[in-house]
Amino acid sequence: METIDFEVSTTTTVPQVTNQDMSVEESMLFGNLEASDFPPCKIKYFNPNVDFVAILASHEAKNFNSLTCKRQIGDISTQDEARRILAEIHITMKEVMESKFYSKMTDQLQNDPDIQNNIKRVLGSHSHVVMVIYALGGIEHSYHSQYQLAIALLLKHDFSNWIGEIEVYDPMFSPSDCMALEELGCKVLSVNEHCRREVTKPTLFFMPYAERTHKLNVMDANWCPSKINRMILLSVITSGNNESCNHFHAVTKYKSEFRISPLSEDHWIFTNFAWTFFNVEPELDMETLFPGQFSKEIRMKEGIKKSKLIAQCGDYIHSRNCGENFLSRAFKRNDEFEGYWDLEYRIPRRHGCLWQPPQTGWIKLNFSGKGDDKNSPAGFGGIFRNEFKDHMVVYSGNLGEADTTVASVESLRQGLRCLQYMPHVKRLVVEGNDLSVIRWVNKHGVEPPEKIREALLEIFDLLGKMVSVVYNVYEEANSLAIDLANKGAKLHNLRIWVAPS
Incomplete structure (x- = not known):
């Protein structure tokens, strides 16, 4: 059977796609890893917030038991x-x-x-x-x-x-x-x-x-x-x-x-x-x-x-309402519309301070990237959740030497690639805490740096295959993804956990 290699090293960050099979199998995730380096275990269940399948090495299971969403206090003064x-x-x-x-x-x-x-x-x-x-x-x-x-x-x-x-x-x-x-x-x-x-x-x-x-x-x-x-x-x-x-x-x-x-x-x-x-x-x-x-x-x-x-056409209250209405309209499109909704407004602050489950029929991806520093390499991570707050797919990985911009873009790209494990997803809302990356994905502002343009092209293509909305949130509304990015910096390879269907 043809496989997909999801291994990420400090020199290679791009998964090599060699087939069109979208089923989730252990061999697809770990086929290229040495048994001594990454001894696969049986499917494990544990409960961060809800049960989801942990496809991971047995010695890593306990390390992710603490993966919980931090208390969110949204100061919106x-x-x-x-x-x-x-x-x-x-x-x-x-x-x-x-x-x-x-x-x-x-x-x-x-x-x-x-x-x-x-x-x-x-x-x-x-x-x-x-x-x-x-x-x-x-x-x-x-x-x-x-x-x-x-x-x-x-x-x-x-x-x-x-x-x-x-x-x-x-x-x-x-x-x-x-x-x-x-x-x-x-x-x-x-x-x-x-x-x-x-x-x-x-x-x-x-x-x-x-x-x-x-x-x-x-x-x-x-x-x-x-x-x-x-x-x-x-x-x-x-x-x-x-x-x-x-x-x-x-x-x-x-x-x-x-x-x-x-x-x-x-x-x-x-x-x-x-x-x-x-x-x-x-x-x-x-x-x-x-x-x-x-x-x-x-x-x-x-x-x-x-x-x-x-x-008389409006003041700041009118402008705020325009932002609310614009965001609301983005979630009311029918399935005949494919492509991501171009958010020209900065979303109202109440949406950026607190994590909220997606609307009915939508899946939410939260992603984040961490640049390398003197203490640790770059890392990235993200999580997909549904309207019931269920964890559907979680991913985390190491990028070696990379700045925050590269790590954030790679985090989004790897997250969108995980959609192959959720072929039923037709509507996606994406939240991240890197303002520049979010604006580049929405094609606003100045030209993006050359180092991320190839990744952005793939992101544009993947987002264009479904109804999607991408916007910036504050760190407290993205704490779980940030935690995954920090943990990913300590891993040797990309890890993906998939919830039971």
């Missing part, structure tokens, strides 16, 4: 969530800093003479610009917003010679957002300016998710040479000939745009970003650039009215 958001922003900044997009962005700022000349012109006799961020979105509920904030913070850090303080406002900000932003050194504005800040000193407007109305308001509030020439706009380029674009169309010959193109269309979070500078003749009456029926006063009233209508 505003202060606690702010602390977690702060940690996520630092992770996001590291991702962005190492990305090709940010490398290209900084290279432009450092080496493009046209950009440098425009910055010097805007600064004039001033030493720094103030960065004003509008339309960022709520960082508690959107990973996209976290990436945009990371860009702003990195720019301030890396170009502190000309970028000064950061002021930020968005009606979507939650109390936790405000606390985290202030901890990051940003000044959170208490009044909605409706994107009509009048420039009194060099100002960089960063508007990552601005509606055209918002950008029109910024332009209109500074519709004279002495103001518009002192502003820089960093935003997504919009196109079209509707009313909202008239300001940009009117100053076409006075503006310079420098696109920051993404390196890959698969990671569209920074698509169509550009620096925009304005250099209008000082004596020009800019009101003459409009055909004429709308005065500045009328434009201002219309701009504020539209801005208020947009703001």
Whole structure:
């Protein structure tokens, strides 16, 4: 009979698949191991939480008797969530800093003479610009917003010679957002300016998710040479000939745009970003650039009215509800839909603090990876459970030398390969505590590192064969998988335990 080799060594982490037989037999799991190294025992039953079959060496049975889920205490206070958001922003900044997009962005700022000349012109006799961020979105509920904030913070850090303080406002900000932003050194504005800040000193407007109305308001509030020439706009380029674009169309010959193109269309979070500078003749009456029926006063009233209508679409409570609804819809799809649900929202914190059994008809996989350190090699592990909290499949293994990112990705890949022992599984929810890996699996953010791309391709393929949802949870909601990863670092080979069917 053809077999599947699940042995994992410090040099080989990829199981070799040599057949399509999906039955579970002892010979499939241990056929390539020396009897002296791994003496197989009869099937054993023991009870961590519920009985499941332990296909393992007899001397290992007692070591896993202590495999129990730690008590989960989910602190979901505003202060606690702010602390977690702060940690996520630092992770996001590291991702962005190492990305090709940010490398290209900084290279432009450092080496493009046209950009440098425009910055010097805007600064004039001033030493720094103030960065004003509008339309960022709520960082508690959107990973996209976290990436945009990371860009702003990195720019301030890396170009502190000309970028000064950061002021930020968005009606979507939650109390936790405000606390985290202030901890990051940003000044959170208490009044909605409706994107009509009048420039009194060099100002960089960063508007990552601005509606055209918002950008029109910024332009209109500074519709004279002495103001518009002192502003820089960093935003997504919009196109079209509707009313909202008239300001940009009117100053076409006075503006310079420098696109920051993404390196890959698969990671569209920074698509169509550009620096925009304005250099209008000082004596020009800019009101003459409009055909004429709308005065500045009328434009201002219309701009504020539209801005208020947009703001009425929601606040942070609305954003939180969107996250709840989006997650709820993910579990209501029928079996005709194959593929994983692309979670664009950061899941509400109540789901991330406490482990909960999956909904009826779903199976939940919790996975985790541990990087190597001076005391132990890298390890990984995971567990499948059903709606009754029954342990269905448990796996754990050693990776030798590998960082946490590689270990986490390998943990997910090995877990998805275990689905061959559960051919009945049609709906899968996946939870992990490595934020970067979860976002890469959901194809959000910047490009993943080269070292994990081959594994990600296999993960995409395996997830695409069923209805699936993948999202990030906190460590306390993933404690059992973390324990398995730590135990796996002490094993010589991959171990898999399968529950009785």
